[in-house]
Amino acid sequence: MGMDPFASCALTLPVRRDVPLRPRTTWRIGGPARWLVTPVDAVEIAGLLANWPDHLPRVILGGGSNLLISDKGVPGAVMDLTQAMNRIYTITESLNADSETLVHADAGATTQALAHFARRRGLTGAEFLAGIPGSVGGALRMNAGAHGGEIRDLLVEADLVDPAGRLHVLPESALGMEYRHCGIDAAWIFTGARFRFRPDDPERVRERMRAFNARRRRSQPLAWPSAGSVFKNPPAGPKAWELLDRAGLRGLRVGDAQVSEMHCNFFINLGQATAIQMRELIDRARERVAEHAGILLEPEVQFVGWE
Ligand SMILES: Cc1cc2nc3c(=O)[nH]c(=O)nc-3n(C[C@H](O)[C@H](O)[C@H](O)COP(=O)(O)OP(=O)(O)OC[C@H]3O[C@@H](n4cnc5c(N)ncnc54)[C@H](O)[C@@H]3O)c2cc1C
Incomplete structure (x- = not known):
């Protein structure tokens, strides 16, 4: 080609x-x-x-x-989409302390930019997004969430393009969003979305963000390259990190790919890790948890270019 x-x-x-x-x-x-x-x-x-x-x-x-x-x-x-499709702007302002503000974000805007846009305008609801890297489109595809919040909680409607090139505007209720999952076919592309926020004191919004981010710094190996949590938490019972820990995986290495000592569901790149090494580490961890606890963990990370 x-x-x-x-x-x-x-x-x-x-x-x-x-x-x-x-x-x-x-x-x-x-x-x-x-x-x-x-x-x-x-x-x-x-x-x-x-x-x-x-x-x-x-x-x-x-x-x-x-x-x-x-x-x-x-x-x-x-x-x-992150280079040229990253605008964020207010569509309607809240008129009083009880009303909501509608904000548009392009799919290529960062979730952190959306969180800080809301904070600067004294809007609450996006504090949990401040520590989640990536774009609005990726967060919609993954239904990203943390600290008890998920992006679907803020979402009013999303703009999408289907594989035939037709434009759609779909309400949140039509997107089949669940824990780290969106029901829309993977061939569809999110191009933007509208989010709703409630007014709050900007200082209080900032304080909540700071507390969330401090909690992250205490529990996550943020100094190392990672992709956040490798596995989804099972629907019930112990969290993925606990299963990985109990199966003795903390610190396990394949080449430069390592199960973080600090947080077992974060797999870090110590420098020169290859995709093959990281994949092998993921597969080994999955097998060990299956043997140890009888639970087959589902990866949260997406595999690209492996076919
Ligand atoms: C340090 C760290 C901490 C993290 N903490 C969290 C956390 O607390 N909670 C959480 O949920 N996640 C967390 N993550 C994971 C990740 O940040 C989220 O899943 C994020 O929402 C992914 O967004 P992205 O833009 O980077 O997507 P990408 O990684 O680029 O893509 C992810 C998937 O979305 C698809 N996609 C991307 N954009 C679009 C689009 N516009 N339309 C359709 N499909 C699209 C991609 O094709 C791919 O399948 C963390 C990651 C790191 C590195």
């Missing part, structure tokens, strides 16, 4: 080839993208999808904070 597969699409931004993805992931692992496209808006994405070359694999990249990209990378096209 030597020629630009999107040459006929009249894109606003150029298509780049052989782009390293490693620096675009929080794990600092993974090979290059054969093609990288950075669309500027939903209409451009719709045009791309309507004309998508047959058999060209497609991956949507957000902040790369929940991805294990293979060492060979992505043999197709990676679509990056």
Whole structure:
């Protein structure tokens, strides 16, 4: 595939080839993208999808904070919304202390930017997002959450493009959002969303964010490249980290991939970990927990470019 597969699409931004993805992931692992496209808006994405070359694999990249990209990378096209689709703005202001403010965020905006946008305007509800890396699109796809909150709690409606290139606006109730899961087909792309917030004193909002972030710093190995929690918590019973700990996995290493000593569900890159090493560590951990506790943990991280 030597020629630009999107040459006929009249894109606003150029298509780049052989782009390293490693620096675009929080794990600092993974090979290059054969093609990288950075669309500027939903209409451009719709045009791309309507004309998508047959058999060209497609991956949507957000902040790369929940991805294990293979060492060979992505043999197709990676679509990056974070470069040119990252606006956040208020749609309606609260008129009194009880009313809600509606905020729009593009899918490529960071969840941290959304949290701080809300804080600066004295809006509560997004404090839990301040410590979650990545983009709004990735958070919607994963129904990201922490400290008792999830992004679906704030979500009013989302803008999506389906694989045929049609635009949709769907209410939160139509998205099938559950714990770290969204029911929308993985081939659909989130391009933006509206969120609702209630007014609060900006200082109190800031204090809650600080407390959440302090709790994270105490319990998570934030100095090392990671993808956050590797496994989802089982629906009932012990948390994933407890199962990993009880199975004796704390500190286990495969090459430079290591189960964090500080938090067993964080697997860290000690420097030069490859995707193969990290994958082997994940598989081994999964097998050991299955043997030890009879529970098959489900990975939360998404595997990209492994087919
Ligand atoms: C230090 C650390 C702490 C973390 N803590 C938490 C936490 O507390 N809670 C939590 O839930 N997660 C946590 N995570 C995991 C991660 O940050 C979240 O899952 C985040 O929401 C992923 O967003 P992203 O933009 O980085 O997605 P990516 O990793 O880029 O992609 C994740 C998935 O979403 C898809 N995707 C991305 N954008 C779009 C889009 N626009 N449309 C459709 N699909 C899309 C991708 O194709 C992929 O399948 C943590 C990660 C790290 C590194």
